[in-house]
């Protein structure tokens with residue numbers, strides 16, 4: 001890993017701003033409470049790159065995402081593992097009603113794995129059970145079903161929910177509880193007795209110390225995302241230090257950000273899990289020409305840098321006020337990183 005440069009040189013602010021385009025793309029299903037995804041794209045010397053921290057994130061957290069964007073647009077990407085030119089991906093099922101599951105899953109071509117969102121605020125365990133049951137029916141016994149609670153349960157709730165959902169043969173449970181201590185406890189309570197693996201997502205990507213979860217024995221695997229972890233090289237280093245299996249997932253990006261995730265997946269020494277990189281299917285549009293979007297075909301996406309269509313940057317262009325908001329954010333975030 002020592003040949004990996006994971007601290008990219010920051011371009012000048014003016015250079016960044018000149019290269020920036022801000023788009024707003026509606027989602028076709030509400031996800032993370034959002035119905036429109038705003039993102040900034042830069043045409044870097046090495047190719048297009050994306051900067052899309054969620055709007056509520058502060059400058060320090062957004063700084064890690066900017067580092068990732070610069071890394072992908074300005075630096076050489078670490079080589080993929082020989083022969084890995086496409087990545088198997090999972091369907092991502094938002095917390096929709098059971099009747100909608102079939103329609104949402106039909107968008108993901110050829111995916112054998114589905115990740116089901118659970119523990120959504122305002123819903124009940126019965127809603128989760130109905131949604132997961134329907135997903136299992138659709139993927140069949142050969143398919144893989146994992147769930148993601150985004151830390152929405154306390155330990156008792158998690159134990160009850162996981163026991164109620166275990167009959168659907170879960171591949172793993174992603175971030176059932178919020179804290180590392182709770183993950184240790186739930187892993188003790190259900191890990192061995194039910195044989196269900198626990199994955200850490202927020203405990204890696206939002207933690208001050210992304211390795212703490214591995215050190216504490218709080219997870220069987222980690223979910224890694226290129227932008228929130230500061231880019232491909234830095235994410236690879238985290239995986240190496242954690243010493244746990246990893247699954248790459250998206251940060252709800254356009255095909256440009258997804259390409260960053262695909263390059264990360266391609267460069268992982270081991271890749272035993274289908275990756276959560278099919279989320280362009282949750283968008284109503286994209287910034288790359290139709291037919292070149294990184295959406296699954298036959299359950300995989302290619303490892304390539306997509307071309308951006310200038311006409312689509314215009315079509316999806318954010319309002320003047322929102323573009324200014326992003327310019328201000330990049331200015332603040334850049335200053336934060338340059339310190």
Ligand SMILES: O=C(O)CCC(=O)C1=CC=C[C@@H](O)[C@@H]1C(=O)O
Pocket residue numbers: 032090091092115148150201249250251252275276277278279
């Ligand atoms: O992993 C997937 O299947 C898709 C990506 C995904 O679920 C997420 C993307 C962006 C924000 C997150 O809240 C969410 C996640 O928790 O993993």
Ligand SMILES: [Mg+2]
Pocket residue numbers: 148150174175201202223
């Ligand atoms: Mg998650």
